Amino acid sequence: MAANYWTSTQKQNWLFEPYEIADLREEIQKQHVKVVEQYPLPDRRLLFIFMKDRIIQLSKRLSFRQQCVATALVYLHRYFLFNAMQNVNIYLLTATAFYLASKTEESPHHIRLVASEARQQWPEYVPSDPSRLGEMEFCLISEMHSQLIVWHPYRSLTALKENSKLALTNEELSLAWSIINDTFMTDLPLTCPPYLIAVTAMFLAVIFVPGKSSLELKPTPQDLHSMMDASRFSSLGGRSGISTTIGQALDGSATALGSNGIVKQNSQPSGGSSIKAKTLAAAASSEKMQNIVQFLVESDIDVARMIDATQEIISLYEIWEQYNEKTVKDAVTRCIRGQHLET
Known part of the structure; x- marks a missing residue:
C-alpha cells in the first residue's frame, strides 16, 4: 500500500x-x-x-x-x-x-x-x-x-480544518463534508485528485454560508472523527433550489478565479439578489476570504480545474432535483x- x-x-x-x-x-x-x-x-x-x-x-x-x-x-x-x-x-x-x-x-x-x-x-x-x-x-x-x-478528500479536509489561517467553522466544515459526499455521484473521483475536491468543497462551503438561510440548512457541529464514523452519509442533494442558491452565492461572492489564481472583485452583485448581496458583503469584509485567496495562490492549486469541479457539483444538484x-x-x-x- x-x-x-x-x-x-x-x-x-x-x-x-x-x-x-x-x-x-x-x-x-x-x-x-x-x-x-x-x-x-x-x-x-x-x-x-x-x-x-x-x-x-x-x-x-x-x-x-x-x-x-x-x-x-x-x-x-x-x-x-x-x-x-x-x-x-x-x-x-x-x-x-x-x-x-x-x-x-x-x-x-x-x-x-x-x-x-x-x-x-x-x-x-x-x-x-x-x-x-x-x-x-x-x-x-x-x-x-x-x-x-x-484516497479520499476527507483527509485533505482534515488538514484544511487544522489550518489556523483558514479558520473554518464547524458549520463550514459540516457543509464541506456534505459536498464531498455528494461528489461521489459525479465523475470527480476519477478526474480530480482528492485534495482538489476538498479545497473546492471548502471554498463552496465558505461562500455558501451567508446565503444558506433560504434553505434552512442548519448543520449540527460535529467532530471530524464523529462525522467519519457516523452511520450517516450527509448530503445537500435533493433540496429544492440548492443549485440556484449555490450559483447565486458564487456570483455574489464577487470572485472570479482566473487561471493565475487571483481573485478579483466585481463592483456590485448583479440582479439585486439578496443571496448575492449577502455573500458580496461577507466576501468584501471577510478576512477569511482573503486568506482563502492567499491560500489558493500559495498552494499553486489548479484553479481552472477547480472551476470545472465547481460546475460539475452545481450540475449534479441541478439534475438531483429531477431525481x-x-x-x-x-x-x-x-x-x-x-x-x-x-x-
Missing part, C-alpha cells in the same frame, strides 16, 4: 482526463449498442444516487464506517469504466462493492451476513447463494486490477429482468 497519495495506484492508474472517460464510455456503447438501446437507463448521476441509497439501505443493520460508502461508490465508478451498466445486476454489484469496501476500510462483515442482508432487502434481485456475491467480488477486484486502496427513485428503479428492473440477471 502506498504511503501517500502521490505514489498510490489511484494517482498512477485511476486519474483520468474527462475526454478519456468520454472515450471509454463511447467505446462501451459501441461494443454493447444493442443492449444499450434496448434498455435505456437514466442519467449516470441519477443511477449513482440510486446506488448510494441502496448501499445505505443495505448497511442500516450492519455496523460500518462512513468511508465505506465512499469507497464502495469509487469501486462502482471504476467498474463501470469498462462495463456497461445494462450488463450487470446493479443490486448484487452494489452489495458486493459495500462488502469489499468494508474489508478495505477495516470494518469487515462475513460474506454470508452481507449476502443475507442483501437478500432480505432485495429478495427478487439477489440470489440466495452467497457464492454469487463471492463471484461478483472476484470480477470487481479483477476489473480494478486488485488496486483497492482509495425520482421509482423512475430509476423501474428502468433498472426492466434491464435486470429483461436479461435475467437476477438468476
Whole structure:
C-alpha cells in the first residue's frame, strides 16, 4: 500500500482526463449498442444516487464506517469504466462493492451476513447463494486490477480544518463534508485528485454560508472523527433550489478565479439578489476570504480545474432535483429482468 497519495495506484492508474472517460464510455456503447438501446437507463448521476441509497439501505443493520460508502461508490465508478451498466445486476454489484469496501476500510462483515442482508432487502434481485456475491467480488477486484486502496478528500479536509489561517467553522466544515459526499455521484473521483475536491468543497462551503438561510440548512457541529464514523452519509442533494442558491452565492461572492489564481472583485452583485448581496458583503469584509485567496495562490492549486469541479457539483444538484427513485428503479428492473440477471 502506498504511503501517500502521490505514489498510490489511484494517482498512477485511476486519474483520468474527462475526454478519456468520454472515450471509454463511447467505446462501451459501441461494443454493447444493442443492449444499450434496448434498455435505456437514466442519467449516470441519477443511477449513482440510486446506488448510494441502496448501499445505505443495505448497511442500516450492519455496523460500518462512513468511508465505506465512499469507497464502495469509487469501486462502482471504476467498474463501470469498462462495463456497461445494462450488463450487470446493479443490486448484487452494489452489495458486493459495500462488502469489499468494508474489508478495505477495516470494518469487515462475513460474506454470508452481507449476502443475507442483501437478500432480505432485495429478495427478487439477489440470489440466495452467497457464492454469487463471492463471484461478483472476484470480477470487481479483477476489473480494478486488485488496486483497492482509495484516497479520499476527507483527509485533505482534515488538514484544511487544522489550518489556523483558514479558520473554518464547524458549520463550514459540516457543509464541506456534505459536498464531498455528494461528489461521489459525479465523475470527480476519477478526474480530480482528492485534495482538489476538498479545497473546492471548502471554498463552496465558505461562500455558501451567508446565503444558506433560504434553505434552512442548519448543520449540527460535529467532530471530524464523529462525522467519519457516523452511520450517516450527509448530503445537500435533493433540496429544492440548492443549485440556484449555490450559483447565486458564487456570483455574489464577487470572485472570479482566473487561471493565475487571483481573485478579483466585481463592483456590485448583479440582479439585486439578496443571496448575492449577502455573500458580496461577507466576501468584501471577510478576512477569511482573503486568506482563502492567499491560500489558493500559495498552494499553486489548479484553479481552472477547480472551476470545472465547481460546475460539475452545481450540475449534479441541478439534475438531483429531477431525481425520482421509482423512475430509476423501474428502468433498472426492466434491464435486470429483461436479461435475467437476477438468476
